[in-house]
Amino acid sequence: MVKYFVSLVIAVLMLTSASAFAQTATVASMTETERAQLNSLRRSGLEELYNLDYDKAQKDFKEIVRLYPSHPAGPQLLAARLWIKTLYESRRLQSSLYSSQSFFSSGDDKVDPKIIGEFRNLTREAKRLAEVRLKQNPKDIEALDWLAAIQGLKASFEEAVERRHFAALKDGDDAVDRHREVLKLDPTFIDAGLTIGLYEYVVGSLPLPIKVVAGITGFRGSKKKGLAMIERVTQEGTWSRDDAKTLLIVLYTREKRYSEALSHARELSAKYPRNYLFRLETADALVAQAEVERKNKNTEAAAKAEREAFATFDDLIHDRSVRETVSRALDLVHFKYGEVLLTAGEGERAAREFLAATKVEHAEPTLVTMAHLYAARALDLAGKRDEALSQYREVLSRPDIYAAHDEAKKGLRQPYKTEIASSGM
Numbered sequence: 001m002v003k004y005f006v007s008l009v010i011a012v013l014m015l016t017s018a019s020a021f022a023q024t025a026t027v028a029s030m031t032e033t034e035r036a037q038l039n040s041l042r043r044s045g046l047e048e049l050y051n052l053d054y055d056k057a058q059k060d061f062k063e064i065v066r067l068y069p070s071h072p073a074g075p076q077l078l079a080a081r082l083w084i085k086t087l088y089e090s091r092r093l094q095s096s097l098y099s100s101q102s103f104f105s106s107g108d109d110k111v112d113p114k115i116i117g118e119f120r121n122l123t124r125e126a127k128r129l130a131e132v133r134l135k136q137n138p139k140d141i142e143a144l145d146w147l148a149a150i151q152g153l154k155a156s157f158e159e160a161v162e163r164r165h166f167a168a169l170k171d172g173d174d175a176v177d178r179h180r181e182v183l184k185l186d187p188t189f190i191d192a193g194l195t196i197g198l199y200e201y202v203v204g205s206l207p208l209p210i211k212v213v214a215g216i217t218g219f220r221g222s223k224k225k226g227l228a229m230i231e232r233v234t235q236e237g238t239w240s241r242d243d244a245k246t247l248l249i250v251l252y253t254r255e256k257r258y259s260e261a262l263s264h265a266r267e268l269s270a271k272y273p274r275n276y277l278f279r280l281e282t283a284d285a286l287v288a289q290a291e292v293e294r295k296n297k298n299t300e301a302a303a304k305a306e307r308e309a310f311a312t313f314d315d316l317i318h319d320r321s322v323r324e325t326v327s328r329a330l331d332l333v334h335f336k337y338g339e340v341l342l343t344a345g346e347g348e349r350a351a352r353e354f355l356a357a358t359k360v361e362h363a364e365p366t367l368v369t370m371a372h373l374y375a376a377r378a379l380d381l382a383g384k385r386d387e388a389l390s391q392y393r394e395v396l397s398r399p400d401i402y403a404a405h406d407e408a409k410k411g412l413r414q415p416y417k418t419e420i421a422s423s424g425m
Contacts, residue, residue, distance in 0.1 A: 034067075034068070037067065038064060038067070038068055038071070038073060041060045041061070041063055041064050041067075042060070042061075042064065042073060042077065044060050045057040045058075045059075045060030045061050045064075045077060045081070046077075046239075047272075048060065049080075049081060049084060050242065050271075050272045050275055051272050051273075051274040051275055052088065052274060052275055052276075052277075052325055053274070054081060054084070054085045054088070057081050058078065058081055061074055061077040061078045061081060062074070062078065064077065065078070070129060070132075071129065072126040072127070072129040072130040072133075072143075072146040072147075072150070073146070074126075075122045075123070075125040075126040075129070076122070076123070076126035076146060076149055076150055076153065078122050079119055079122035079123045079126065079150075079153055079157075080153055082115065082118060082119050082122065083119060083153065083156060083157045083160075083161070086111060086115055086161055087160060087161070088329075089364075111161050111162070115161075116161070116162065119157055119161075123150055123153060123154050123157075126146065126150045127147065127150050127151075130143045130144075130146045130147040130150065131143075131147065134147070139185055141182055141185050141186050141189065144178050144179075144181050144182050144185070145178075145179070145182050145189070145191075145192065147178050148174075148175045148176075148178030148179045148182065148192070148195060149175070151171045151172070151174040151175035151178060152171070152172065152175035152195055154167075154168075154171045155167075155168040155169070155170075155171035155172035155175060156168075158171060172199070173199075175195050176195055176196055176199045179192040179193075179195045179196050180192075180196060183196070190232060190233055190236045190237045190238065191233060191237045191238055191239055191240040193229040193230065193232055193233050193237075194229075194230060194233045194237070194240045194243060194244050194247070196226075196229060197225075197226045197227070197228075197229030197230035197232075197233065197244075198226065198230065198247065199221060199226070200221040200222050200223070200225045200226030200229060201221065201222075201223050201226030201227060201230070201251060202221065202226070203221025204221035204222040204223035204224070204225070204226055205221075205223055206221075227248075227251060227255075230244050230247055230248055230251070231244075231248065234248065234264075242268060242271070245264040245267065245268060246264075246268065248260070248261070248264055249261045249264050249265050249268075249281050249285070252264070253284070253285065253288065256288075256292075258285050258288045258289040258292060259285075259289060261281070261285045261288075262282060262285035262286060262289060265278055265279075265281040265282040265284075265285050266282055269282055274325050275325075276316055276325060276326050276329070276333065279312050279315075279316055280312075280316075280332075280333070280336050282309075282312055283309040283310075283312040283313060283336070283337075283340050284309075284336075284339075284340065286305045286306070286308050286309035286312070286340075287305070287306060287309045287340040287343050287344055288343075289305050290302040290303075290305035290306045290309070290344065291343070293305060306344050309340050309344075310337075310340070310341070313333065313336070313337040313340070316333050317330070317333060317334075317337075330357075330360045330363075331357045331358075331360040331363035331364055331367050331368070331371070332357070332364075332367065334353045334354070334356040334357035334360065334371075335353070335354060335357040335367055335370075335371050335374070337353040338350040338351070338352075338353035338354040338357065338371070338374060338375070338378065339374070341353060341378075342374070342377075342378050342381070347378045347379065347380075347381040347382030347383075348378070348379075348382040348384070350374075350375075350378040351375045351378035351379045351382065351384075351387075354371045354372070354374045354375035354378060355371070355372075355375050357371040358371045358372060358375075365398075365399075366401050366402075368398070369395060369398045369399070369401050369404050370401070370402065370404060372391050372394045372395045372398070373391070373392075373395045373404050373407055373408060373411075375391045376388045376389075376390075376391035376392045376394075376395065376408070376411050376416070377411065377416040379391060380411065380415040380416040380417075381416065381417075385415060388411065388415065388416070389411075389412060392408040392409075392411040392412045393408075393412070395407075395408035396408050396409070
């Protein structure tokens with residue numbers, strides 16, 4: 001059960017590019033001016049997170065800490081920023097290569113202990129501040145909401161960064177319980193539905209035998225109810241509308257509702273032009289939709305969707321408006337371009353993009369290893385066996401990561417035949 005839960009949640013984490021846990025602030029002891037200032041700083045910082053500017057976001061969140069040292073918002077948002085920045089720098093915000101089972105059991109890509117220590121200090125302080133308020137008033141809705149946010153953030157970090165699966169599950173459950181309390185006290189607090197909706201969807205997605213066991217132990221959920229709750233947040237939420245849309249890109253893709261995933265990806269791409277990750281999701285959705293069109297014998301529509309997907313990557317590589325941001329992650333862009341080309345049956349072109357990823361200056365080492373592996377597979381599918389063998393050997397010459405060596409050895413024994421699964425679940 002835990003592994004299945006984790007596989008869904010980690011996909012959300014790879015997609016999300018801003019804190020999914022920012023909520024409303026209504027502190028009774030604050031003046032209207034103070035509330036407006038706190039919300040303005042939070043809104044500005046979150047917008048910078050969505051546009052991948054972690055330094056500016058940090059500046060805004062530190063200002064919250066300075067102005068409102070007794071409020072949990074500052075340390076919680078700083079912790080969220082640290083988590084997202086860590087995922088971004090390790091290329092985990094968006095890449096299907098981390099969806100394999102080996103990701104969850106491998107500890108080869110450990111994060112700097114200083115980052116883990118800083119994150120724990122921030123969440124510990126945020127939790128302390130929220131609990132102080134709850135001791136004064138157990139029905140303090142805002143304090144309950146922030147406590148839920150903190151527990152949810154801890155679960156995300158424990159899973160995506162530390163791989164502490166059971167700790168993540170426990171803290172995730174705590175976050176859901178707290179948000180259920182919030183909704184009992186105030187049914188109009190729509191943002192709380194994001195956490196609960198994800199929980200409902202995940203548990204409702206469990207295979208039947210596991211779902212039966214889960215029900216006995218108290219875990220119950222409904223995919224339909226979960227999606228409905230998240231969709232409501234996109235329409236009525238105060239702070240979490242874009243977070244909910246980001247999450248729905250993943251869930252709609254899993255449900256093969258590609259046109260709806262594409263709609264949200266396009267909307268967020270336009271709203272946050274400096275966030276190239278949404279463009280990558282747009283391209284993924286286009287290629288997935290093209291496959292559907294091709295199966296329905298709509299060859300012209302399929303070709304059109306693929307052309308748009310390829311053009312998206314070409315624009316990312318050459319667009320001056322995002323060049324500064326993309327230049328720090330060209331390895332990921334080339335890798336994702338290779339994935340969509342391979343899904344479209346363009347094996348030789350895909351191999352070129354995978355290999356381009358390996359040659360980017362300061363490319364992330366883990367991604368380089370996987371790019372060589374995927375290049376080998378693409379070359380096999382393109383009928384270039386000798387070149388594929390060379391790439392498999394290159395994988396074996398590098399440190400093992402996510403069972404890449406085992407996959408390379410399989411490739412050396414026989415040509416790769418199965419298509420690589422596209423992004424999503």
